[in-house]
Amino acid sequence: MGYAVVLGEALVDLLDGELDGERVYRQAIGGGPLNVAVGVARLGGAAQFVGSLGDDALGGRIRAFLTAADVGxxxxxxxxxxxxxxxxxxxxPEPDFRFYGEPPSYGLLGPDDLDLALLEGADVLYCGSIVLLQPDTLAAARRAWSLAAGLRVFDPNVRARLLNGPAALEGLREVVAEFAASANLVKLSAADAVLLYPGEPVEGVAAYLRELGxxxxxxxxxxxxxVLAAAEADPVRVPAPKVNAIDATGAxxxxxxxxxxxxxLDGEPEGPSGWADRVAFALRVAGLVCESPGGATAMPTRAAVQNRFNT
Incomplete structure (x- = not known):
């Protein structure tokens, strides 16, 4: 089994909450791509995180957290x-994110900062999320994408607060189309779909992205x-297990x-039914994540998923 490179952001989430009747912010290491890298490692895969970290104590904590999670x-x-x-x-229904810090520490990785051997040796390359709104890191993602010899996976992970008007949304839509056109796998949320393609049903969005390539x-x-759109089959719905959800962060x-x-572990599955089985497992993983607080810290092992759902 090879390894996955996850290119994207790592940052610190301040989660609004309450303690002893007072409003408090709970600190949590986050960023969608960081969560993905940690999740891959927890499920038995090898993951390498590629991105820019701040030069302060919080950046050091992120690096130490990734290392402790067996992420390169x-x-x-x-x-x-x-x-x-x-x-x-x-x-x-969706958490509201407001971002603080200029320039963004996660958006300072440029094309010349890439470890080319690391990228070229990866079996899977993930790109996506809010780093695509930063010109330098978008250029780095494009270069990584062009170098990838393995499977390419993409997740737009849109954050509406970072889009300054219709022109920014249209620019992101073009970037999404660019990466989707040559992706082996695209994953997005219904919220992403609504923002990118308002008025379009999710099945229509899935079919459109497949038509792009x-x-x-x-x-x-x-x-x-x-919703799953695989091979030439029509989009189908894969149900999620019933769970006792308390926190959907990172699901x-x-x-x-x-x-x-x-x-x-097994490469691309054979046909739509193989993909449906993969998605069903992934939804069980997400269900278990929803039963625990936190994002990266809630990522489960395969054994935990099997024990929870008796599979």
């Missing part, structure tokens, strides 16, 4: 900036599971992590 950091650079903070509040598309739809990232871990 040889491709992670330290940039001269304080670590970006994402303040997370919960007022609707994506090999397989998975759209997560919360407690209802996911979508855990779906991506599970799909990558299985690609490392």
């Amino acid at each position: 950091v040889a491709g992670a650079i330290t940039a001269p900036a304080p670590t970006t903070l994402a303040v997370v509040t919960y007022t609707g 994506a090999g397989t598309v998975v759209v997560t739809i919360g407690a209802a599971g996911a 979508g990232d855990s779906v991506m992590a599970a799909l990558i871990a299985d690609l490392l």
